Amino acid sequence: MDTTIDVKSFAPNGKQNGYNGKAKMINRKIKYESELSSDFKETIAELAHGEKLYGCIQCGTCSATCPVSHYMDYTPRKIIQMVREGFRDDVLKSSTVWLCASCYSCTVECPKGIKITDVMYALKREAISAGYFPKRFPTPVLAENFFAQVLNNGRNSEGPLLMKMYMKTNPFNALKNTMLAFRLWKTGRLTLKTEHTKDRKSLKKLLGSIDKQKEALAK
Amino acid sequence: MRYLYYPGCSLKSTGKSYEESLLAVFKALKMDVVEINDWNCCGATAYMAVDETKAFAIAARNLALAEEQFNKEEEIHVIAPCSACYMVLLKTKMFLEQNLAEKGRIKNALKESGLNYEGKVKIRHPLDVLVNDIGVKEIAKAVTHPLKGVKVASYYGCQTVRPYSTFDDQREPHTMDDITAAIGAESVDWPLKTRCCGASLTGTIDRVGLPLSFMILKEASKRRADVVSTSCPLCQFNLECYQDNMNKQFRNDIHIGVVYFSQLMGLALGIDPKTLGMNRLFVPPENVYKIMKGGEKVYV
Amino acid sequence: MSNTNGNGTIKGITPRIGFYICHCGHNIAAMVDVEKVQKFVASLPGVVVSRDYKYMCSDPGQELVQKDIKELKLNRIVVASCSPLLHEHTFRRAVEKAGLNPFFFHMVNIRENVSWVTDNREQATAKANALARAAIQRVFFHKSLETKKVPINPDVLIVGGGIAGIHAALTIANAGKHVYLVEREPTIGGHMAMFDKTFPTLDCAACILTPKMSSVKNHPNITLWTYSEVEKVEGFVGNYKVNIKRKPRYVIEELCVGCMDCIDACIYKEAKYPDEFNQGLSKRKPIYIPFPQATPQVVLFDPETCIDFKSHRCKKTCIEACDRKAIDLKQVPEYKEINVGTVILATGFKTYDAEKSPQYGYKKFPNVFTSLEIERIVNASGPTNGEVLTKEGNIPKSVGIIHCVGSRDEKAHKWCSRVCCMYSLKLAHLIKEHTGAEVYNFYIDMRTPGKGYEEFYDKLMNEGVHFVRGRVAEVTDWALIPEEEHKLTIRVEDTLIGVVRRIPVDMVVLAVGMEPREDAQDIRRMFNISCSTEGFFLERHPKLAPVSTFTDGIFIAGGCQGPRDIPDSVAQAGAAAAEALSLISAGSIELEPNTASIIESFCSGCKSCIPLCPYSAISFNEGTKKAVINEALCKGCGTCVAACPSGSIIQNLFEDEQIFSEIDGLLKFAGIELEEMEVVNA
Structure with a gap:
C-alpha cells in the first residue's frame, strides 16, 4: 500500500469532481499540506505590522461586527485562520478583502487586539502584486486608478475617477448613474475637470525617492 | 490659537457644502483658520491597498507642508474635516512615530522634494476642535436661531471615531450630540451612530453598499429624526444622493434630509442658507425649515 | 571531573574552597560550557577542588560535597546551580551534616540568571565564569553564624468571611487553635451566600453554606468580627500585631437577637434604598439585615440614609420597638489590637x-x-x-x-x-x-x-x-x-x-x-505580600507553594489569589489552614541570621537609624549614647545599614568586605579592578 497519490489529479478544477458534467453539484473539499504555503502567515504578519494575528482565538467578533461580512465568501475570522494555516491562493482569490470597507469595527472590537483592517490592506496589496484579484471587480480597479491619478496630479478628481472605474468594470452602471452625475453637476458638486496640485514636480520627486530607496534596499 | 485647514479632495467637489458651512461657522466663531498651501490628496483608503510606503509618504507630505507654513509654532493644529483624511493623517503620524526605519525613508524622500517633517503636527477633527477648544458654552452663546424642536440623528460614521482618534468614545460618541444640544436641537438616541455607510462600496458594488446606507436612513426615520447630521463627505454623499436608488431598489419611499453638522450649526448661528451650501442638497431638510419657521412637521 | 589547586592566605584567613557546578540535566549544560567553568574556577586562588556533576541536588551530588569536606578539609563551599529559592536549604543542610557551619556555603544561580535567559552559549559561559569568580571571592569572607529561632503565636487571623475564610476558620478552630475571623461586610457568607444553586450537582448554596456559617458563629475557638476591617499590621512570622477597626452598626451586637421588630417600626413604611445583597434589584430600609440567614443575625443602620443621622429629628420609632434596648445611635468605632502568629488572607474577588x-x-x-x-x-x-x-x-x-x-x-x-x-x-x-x-x-x-x-x-x-x-x-x-x-x-x-x-x-x-478587589493593592501593602501583574495575590510558587506568599506566615486562599470555583476555594482554604497549623505545631521557626548589629566604637549616636527601622528594633542607650539593635526584632531589611552616616552598622551575610569582593570578582571580567580590593588576588 505504498502507492504515491498524485495530488494534482484531485485538484478542484479537475473534471473528475463532476457528476455527469454538473461539476457544481458535488464538490470535493479537501486540503493537502503540500498545497499550503507555510510562510504565508509570516509574509502577511510583516506586511500588516502585526504578529498579533497569530494569537487569534477564532471568536468571530470581527465577523459579527463587520457590516458586510454576510456578503463575503469567507468571513474575516475564517480569513485570519486561513492566513495562519497558509491557504494563500484561496485567501488572495477571495472577495472578502475587496469587500472590506475599512470601517475599522473589527479592529476596535477584537478582544486580542488584532488590527484586522490592516491585515485586509496587506492582503489587498499581496493580491494585487500576485495578480490575483477578480478582473472586473470594481474595488481593486478603483484603487489602482486612484493611485495613478494621485501619482500624476497630486489630487483625486471624483468625476473622472468614477467614469474610468465604471468604464473598466461595468459600463452599464455608468449609464445607471448618469442622472446622479447630472444632479451633482447641477448642484456644483461634480466636474469632469481634473484637479491637481500647483507643484506637481515635488510629489513626483517624493515618490521617485521612495522607489529609489526601495530598490537600494532590495539590492 | 490659529489652525491650519486641510480640505482634502472631497471638500472641493461632492462635499463642497461641508467646506462652505464649516468655514462660515469658523468665521462666525471668530476662529483663525488658514488652508494649507498646495496640499495633496491624503491617499484615502484606496492608496493603502496598492503601496503602503507611498501612501504614508504622500500623506506625510501634507504634514511637512503644514510645518513649513506654520514654522514658528511649537505645536501645529491641522483641522481635517473629512473622516478618511483625518484617519489617514492620524495613522500616518502614528506610523512614523512607531516605525523608525520607514520614517527615515520617508524623511529622506521629503528632503529630496525640498521638505522636512519634525512631528510637531497635531491632527484635529472639527468636532474635536469645536467641542474641546471652543466649547459648547461658547457655541451656545453664539446661537441666534436655536433649532428648538428639531430632532437630529447624529451620524459619526466609522473613521471619525475609529480606530486612532481619541477625542471621543469609539462606541458611544457624543461630541456631535453635544453640539446638537448647544444649538438647541434634540438628539435622537439610536444604535447606528458609528455603523458603516458602505463607504466606497455604495458607489462601486451597490448590491452590498446600498443596503447599508438604506438601513441607516430607515432606522433614523423610524426613530423620528427630522434630519441626519454627518461629519464626513462620503457618508453625506452616500446617505443623501443615493436615496432615489434606494427607493427603487428596496421599493420604499425614504426621503430624509442628510446634512453636515456644520450646516445645522450655521443655521442656528443665523448664517444664510446659501452661504452654508444648503442649495447644493438633493434632499433639503424640509422639517428643519418648517420647525424654524414655526410650522408643522411632516413624517414620511 | 575535578581540578585541584593550592591555596592563598588573605588577611589571615586560609580558605580551602570547594567549587561544584551542576549540569542540571540539560538545563544548564546545554547553554553553559560547565567543564570550562570548572577548569577556570580550579585556577582561582583558594580553590582546593573544582568539580562538575550532572545533578548536584541529588543524594550522590550532596555526598560528593560532604566527602570532599571531610577528606580535603574544605572550609568554604560554592555551588553553581539553580535559584537559591529552590535548593539553598538543601545544600546548607548537606554542608552542616559534614560538620561545617552552613553559612560557609554560598550558592550561584546560573540557571534562571544565565542558561534560561540567553541563547548565546559563549556569553552564557562567560557570565557563569564571572558569577562563579564573584562567589569564590565572596565566600572568602564568610563567617560562622547561628540561625535564630522565634516562637510561633498559636492564634490565627483570617481576613475575609466568604466560603474560603469560613472553611479555613473552622479547620483551624477544630484543631483546637484560636481564630480571629474579620469580615468587612455586616455578615459572613461572601459571594456564595448570594448564589441559588451550585454546579454541577445543583445542590442549594444556602443549604450547604448556612450550617457552616452558624458553626463559625457558635464555635468557642472563633472570634467573629463582622463589619470590621484590618487597619494596620506589624511584626513578622510567629509574632504579628494587628489593629482592627470595628465599624459602628449602631446596634449592640450582644443584645440584638435579630427579631427585626425595629425594621417594621421604622418610620419609612416603604423600603426605598437599593439593597446591596440583592444587587440593587430590591429595596431595603435604613435599618436592615442583609438576608434572612445573615450571620451574625444582627440588624444594622445605614447612616447615609437614616433620617436621624441627617436631621436628628426622627421620632426614633425603632428604638421604642426594641424591647432589648439594643439600639445605640451614638455608637462609635471600636478598635482592637490582637497578636497572632499566622494570617490567612481570603479577601475574595469582585x-x-x-x-x-x-x-x-x-x-x-x-x-x-x-x-x-x-x-x-x-x-x-x-x-x-x-x-x-x-x-x-x-x-x-x-x-x-x-x-x-x-x-x-x-x-x-x-x-x-x-x-x-x-x-x-x-x-x-x-x-x-x-x-x-x-x-x-x-x-x-x-x-x-x-x-x-x-x-x-x-x-x-x-x-x-x-x-x-x-x-x-x-x-x-x-x-x-x-x-x-x-x-x-x-x-x-x-x-x-x-x-x-x-x-x-x-x-x-x-x-x-x-x-481583583479594588483595594487588593492596599491589602498587599499592608501585609507586605506581592501581586501578580493582573492584581491577584501572588503565591510563592505556582505549583509547589500555591497558598504561601513571599512573606513567611501569610497564606492566601480563594478568589483573592485568582479566579476559582467553590470546590477549589475550599481545597485551598484547607491547604492554607494546614500550612498555618504546621507552623503552629512546630512551635517555632528558624530565621536567617542576616540581622544587623552596631559597631559601638564607630557609632556617633546620631539616632538617624532609629525612626527608619520598620520593625522598631533599634533603641538608644542613654548611658553609652549609642544605638542598640534588638536582634530578636531585626528582620534584616538592611535599611539602617545603608542609612548609617558613620558606617557603624554591619549586617550578617551582607558585610562590606563580602559585597565588595563579590563585585570585584564580577568586574574583573570587564577588566576593571577595585583598588581597595586588590588584596583578594594577592
Missing part, C-alpha cells in the same frame, strides 16, 4: 463591571442583567421570590447568555475567569427550568475541566439549550425585521457554521468574569 463593555448594553437596556443579578432573581429569597421576569413583568420566551464578559479580552482582562462556563450552564438550566424559555449560550470555548463538569455540559445539551460558538459583537435594540421589534437582538458569528446570526431575545445575561 465581578467585572459590565458597564465597561458598552456593546452589551448593560444599564442601557433594562433587560440586560449580570450573572450575579440573575443568581438573585432565580433565588427563592431573592427580589422576585424566584420568579424570572423581564423588567416589564413578563416571563421571557428567549434568553441569551453571553460568556466571557470582561474575560479573554485585551481591553478588559486577558485571563479566563474559569468559573463562567460552568455557572452559565447552571443558569441556563435554572432559567429553562423556571421559564421554559429558549436559552442560548454564546461561548468562545467551552471550558469544563472538573469532576462531573463535562457531564453537566452533556446534560444541558440534552435539555435542549442552544450552544452557539461565537463571541457576541453587540446587543442592540435595532430591529431589522418585524420579529426583532421590541426585543434585544444579539449579533454573533456562529463560527461552527461560518454564518453571522441575529438572534432576538427577551433577556440577556452577561457572564461577568472575576477580577
Whole structure:
C-alpha cells in the first residue's frame, strides 16, 4: 500500500469532481499540506505590522461586527485562520478583502487586539502584486486608478475617477448613474475637470525617492 | 490659537457644502483658520491597498507642508474635516512615530522634494476642535436661531471615531450630540451612530453598499429624526444622493434630509442658507425649515 | 571531573574552597560550557577542588560535597546551580551534616540568571565564569553564624468571611487553635451566600453554606468580627500585631437577637434604598439585615440614609420597638489590637463591571442583567421570590447568555475567569427550568475541566439549550425585521457554521468574569505580600507553594489569589489552614541570621537609624549614647545599614568586605579592578 497519490489529479478544477458534467453539484473539499504555503502567515504578519494575528482565538467578533461580512465568501475570522494555516491562493482569490470597507469595527472590537483592517490592506496589496484579484471587480480597479491619478496630479478628481472605474468594470452602471452625475453637476458638486496640485514636480520627486530607496534596499 | 485647514479632495467637489458651512461657522466663531498651501490628496483608503510606503509618504507630505507654513509654532493644529483624511493623517503620524526605519525613508524622500517633517503636527477633527477648544458654552452663546424642536440623528460614521482618534468614545460618541444640544436641537438616541455607510462600496458594488446606507436612513426615520447630521463627505454623499436608488431598489419611499453638522450649526448661528451650501442638497431638510419657521412637521 | 589547586592566605584567613557546578540535566549544560567553568574556577586562588556533576541536588551530588569536606578539609563551599529559592536549604543542610557551619556555603544561580535567559552559549559561559569568580571571592569572607529561632503565636487571623475564610476558620478552630475571623461586610457568607444553586450537582448554596456559617458563629475557638476591617499590621512570622477597626452598626451586637421588630417600626413604611445583597434589584430600609440567614443575625443602620443621622429629628420609632434596648445611635468605632502568629488572607474577588463593555448594553437596556443579578432573581429569597421576569413583568420566551464578559479580552482582562462556563450552564438550566424559555449560550470555548463538569455540559445539551460558538459583537435594540421589534437582538458569528446570526431575545445575561478587589493593592501593602501583574495575590510558587506568599506566615486562599470555583476555594482554604497549623505545631521557626548589629566604637549616636527601622528594633542607650539593635526584632531589611552616616552598622551575610569582593570578582571580567580590593588576588 505504498502507492504515491498524485495530488494534482484531485485538484478542484479537475473534471473528475463532476457528476455527469454538473461539476457544481458535488464538490470535493479537501486540503493537502503540500498545497499550503507555510510562510504565508509570516509574509502577511510583516506586511500588516502585526504578529498579533497569530494569537487569534477564532471568536468571530470581527465577523459579527463587520457590516458586510454576510456578503463575503469567507468571513474575516475564517480569513485570519486561513492566513495562519497558509491557504494563500484561496485567501488572495477571495472577495472578502475587496469587500472590506475599512470601517475599522473589527479592529476596535477584537478582544486580542488584532488590527484586522490592516491585515485586509496587506492582503489587498499581496493580491494585487500576485495578480490575483477578480478582473472586473470594481474595488481593486478603483484603487489602482486612484493611485495613478494621485501619482500624476497630486489630487483625486471624483468625476473622472468614477467614469474610468465604471468604464473598466461595468459600463452599464455608468449609464445607471448618469442622472446622479447630472444632479451633482447641477448642484456644483461634480466636474469632469481634473484637479491637481500647483507643484506637481515635488510629489513626483517624493515618490521617485521612495522607489529609489526601495530598490537600494532590495539590492 | 490659529489652525491650519486641510480640505482634502472631497471638500472641493461632492462635499463642497461641508467646506462652505464649516468655514462660515469658523468665521462666525471668530476662529483663525488658514488652508494649507498646495496640499495633496491624503491617499484615502484606496492608496493603502496598492503601496503602503507611498501612501504614508504622500500623506506625510501634507504634514511637512503644514510645518513649513506654520514654522514658528511649537505645536501645529491641522483641522481635517473629512473622516478618511483625518484617519489617514492620524495613522500616518502614528506610523512614523512607531516605525523608525520607514520614517527615515520617508524623511529622506521629503528632503529630496525640498521638505522636512519634525512631528510637531497635531491632527484635529472639527468636532474635536469645536467641542474641546471652543466649547459648547461658547457655541451656545453664539446661537441666534436655536433649532428648538428639531430632532437630529447624529451620524459619526466609522473613521471619525475609529480606530486612532481619541477625542471621543469609539462606541458611544457624543461630541456631535453635544453640539446638537448647544444649538438647541434634540438628539435622537439610536444604535447606528458609528455603523458603516458602505463607504466606497455604495458607489462601486451597490448590491452590498446600498443596503447599508438604506438601513441607516430607515432606522433614523423610524426613530423620528427630522434630519441626519454627518461629519464626513462620503457618508453625506452616500446617505443623501443615493436615496432615489434606494427607493427603487428596496421599493420604499425614504426621503430624509442628510446634512453636515456644520450646516445645522450655521443655521442656528443665523448664517444664510446659501452661504452654508444648503442649495447644493438633493434632499433639503424640509422639517428643519418648517420647525424654524414655526410650522408643522411632516413624517414620511 | 575535578581540578585541584593550592591555596592563598588573605588577611589571615586560609580558605580551602570547594567549587561544584551542576549540569542540571540539560538545563544548564546545554547553554553553559560547565567543564570550562570548572577548569577556570580550579585556577582561582583558594580553590582546593573544582568539580562538575550532572545533578548536584541529588543524594550522590550532596555526598560528593560532604566527602570532599571531610577528606580535603574544605572550609568554604560554592555551588553553581539553580535559584537559591529552590535548593539553598538543601545544600546548607548537606554542608552542616559534614560538620561545617552552613553559612560557609554560598550558592550561584546560573540557571534562571544565565542558561534560561540567553541563547548565546559563549556569553552564557562567560557570565557563569564571572558569577562563579564573584562567589569564590565572596565566600572568602564568610563567617560562622547561628540561625535564630522565634516562637510561633498559636492564634490565627483570617481576613475575609466568604466560603474560603469560613472553611479555613473552622479547620483551624477544630484543631483546637484560636481564630480571629474579620469580615468587612455586616455578615459572613461572601459571594456564595448570594448564589441559588451550585454546579454541577445543583445542590442549594444556602443549604450547604448556612450550617457552616452558624458553626463559625457558635464555635468557642472563633472570634467573629463582622463589619470590621484590618487597619494596620506589624511584626513578622510567629509574632504579628494587628489593629482592627470595628465599624459602628449602631446596634449592640450582644443584645440584638435579630427579631427585626425595629425594621417594621421604622418610620419609612416603604423600603426605598437599593439593597446591596440583592444587587440593587430590591429595596431595603435604613435599618436592615442583609438576608434572612445573615450571620451574625444582627440588624444594622445605614447612616447615609437614616433620617436621624441627617436631621436628628426622627421620632426614633425603632428604638421604642426594641424591647432589648439594643439600639445605640451614638455608637462609635471600636478598635482592637490582637497578636497572632499566622494570617490567612481570603479577601475574595469582585465581578467585572459590565458597564465597561458598552456593546452589551448593560444599564442601557433594562433587560440586560449580570450573572450575579440573575443568581438573585432565580433565588427563592431573592427580589422576585424566584420568579424570572423581564423588567416589564413578563416571563421571557428567549434568553441569551453571553460568556466571557470582561474575560479573554485585551481591553478588559486577558485571563479566563474559569468559573463562567460552568455557572452559565447552571443558569441556563435554572432559567429553562423556571421559564421554559429558549436559552442560548454564546461561548468562545467551552471550558469544563472538573469532576462531573463535562457531564453537566452533556446534560444541558440534552435539555435542549442552544450552544452557539461565537463571541457576541453587540446587543442592540435595532430591529431589522418585524420579529426583532421590541426585543434585544444579539449579533454573533456562529463560527461552527461560518454564518453571522441575529438572534432576538427577551433577556440577556452577561457572564461577568472575576477580577481583583479594588483595594487588593492596599491589602498587599499592608501585609507586605506581592501581586501578580493582573492584581491577584501572588503565591510563592505556582505549583509547589500555591497558598504561601513571599512573606513567611501569610497564606492566601480563594478568589483573592485568582479566579476559582467553590470546590477549589475550599481545597485551598484547607491547604492554607494546614500550612498555618504546621507552623503552629512546630512551635517555632528558624530565621536567617542576616540581622544587623552596631559597631559601638564607630557609632556617633546620631539616632538617624532609629525612626527608619520598620520593625522598631533599634533603641538608644542613654548611658553609652549609642544605638542598640534588638536582634530578636531585626528582620534584616538592611535599611539602617545603608542609612548609617558613620558606617557603624554591619549586617550578617551582607558585610562590606563580602559585597565588595563579590563585585570585584564580577568586574574583573570587564577588566576593571577595585583598588581597595586588590588584596583578594594577592
